[in-house]
Amino acid sequence: MLLETTALTKHFGGLTAVSHVDMSIKEGQIVGLIGPNGAGKTTLINLISGFLRPTSGRITFDGHDITGKKPHLQARMGMGRTFQITPFFGEFSTFKNLVASFYLSSDRGLWGPIFNTPGYRRKEAAILKQAEENMELVGLGKVRDELAKNLPHGYQKVLDLAAALAINPKLLLLDEPIGGMSQDETDLALSAIRRVHAQGTTIMIVEHNISIVMSLCDHIIVINYGEKIAEGAPEEIRNNPEVIRAYFGGEYAA
Numbered sequence: 271m272l273l274e275t276t277a278l279t280k281h282f283g284g285l286t287a288v289s290h291v292d293m294s295i296k297e298g299q300i301v302g303l304i305g306p307n308g309a310g311k312t313t314l315i316n317l318i319s320g321f322l323r324p325t326s327g328r329i330t331f332d333g334h335d336i337t338g339k340k341p342h343l344q345a346r347m348g349m350g351r352t353f354q355i356t357p358f359f360g361e362f363s364t365f366k367n368l369v370a371s372f373y374l375s376s377d378r379g380l381w382g383p384i385f386n387t388p389g390y391r392r393k394e395a396a397i398l399k400q401a402e403e404n405m406e407l408v409g410l411g412k413v414r415d416e417l418a419k420n421l422p423h424g425y426q427k428v429l430d431l432a433a434a435l436a437i438n439p440k441l442l443l444l445d446e447p448i449g450g451m452s453q454d455e456t457d458l459a460l461s462a463i464r465r466v467h468a469q470g471t472t473i474m475i476v477e478h479n480i481s482i483v484m485s486l487c488d489h490i491i492v493i494n495y496g497e498k499i500a501e502g503a504p505e506e507i508r509n510n511p512e513v514i515r516a517y518f519g520g521e522y523a524a
């Protein structure tokens with residue numbers, strides 16, 4: 271297993287946002303994480319990526335216990351993520367944002383430019399090349415020199431996805447990477463996600479549109495009120511009465 275959580279739990283004061291979740295992700299999978307608003311999806315991603323400390327439970331990633339480890343340490347091990355609200359440098363072009371993503375994810379990025387060493391110059395050339403490759407992989411080549419603040423919403427989210435590739439993630443956690451997009455933007459984002467997956471990155475994606483999740487994912491995990499209520503292949507999830515109840519309050523099932 272690439273990722274495994276055991277009885278993972280998070281309380282916020284009296285509220286249990288994530289409750290005893292056991293889940294696992296195999297290398298190469300593309301896993302959908304679904305559930306109604308407030309179910310605990312973002313909290314689960316924040317726990318796994320180290321942005322929140324669990325109240326109890328354990329997380330192992332790539333053979334290591336990472337429970338309570340800080341986000342930058344997890345990133346170094348190959349855990350990447352995007353956010354429900356997209357951060358980017360508005361005054362930078364698409365390409366410059368992607369170059370910046372490498373410096374932000376690097377431990378010693380600032381010293382090289384100051385001393386302008388040969389080692390730095392070699393590294394910089396490699397970064398420019400890799401930024402270009404990530405940009406092409408997600409299909410943003412056509413907006414290479416546009417300022418990020420002028421990009422349509424969907425393109426900004428795809429830019430965030432491409433920036434998350436700078437750490438060369440083994441596992442990429444995507445929190446609503448397709449939220450609020452037009453049809454064209456959705457197509458762009460879906461093909462970007464498919465291509466990132468195809469070149470070897472394991473993915474877990476939070477997405478509200480069930481038909482997109484069904485067509486994209488090979489395994490789906492459903493949470494409701496912080497608890498895992500179902501998991502399985504898309505077909506099993508589609509026909510699971512508890513999932514139908516969680517989404518339609520029983521009316522649909524009746």
Ligand SMILES: Nc1ncnc2c1ncn2[C@@H]1O[C@H](COP(=O)(O)OP(=O)(O)OP(=O)(O)O)[C@@H](O)[C@H]1O
Nearest residue numbers: 282285287305306307308309310311312313314354
């Ligand atoms: N920092 C926090 N402090 C207190 N309560 C929080 C905090 N973060 C989340 N919660 C609560 O935890 C529960 C789960 O929230 P979470 O954001 O994980 O849900 P979600 O499944 O991502 O929802 P959505 O689909 O709306 O994004 C909610 O009741 C939310 O109000």
Ligand SMILES: [Mg+2]
Nearest residue numbers: 311312313354
């Ligand atoms: Mg959320």
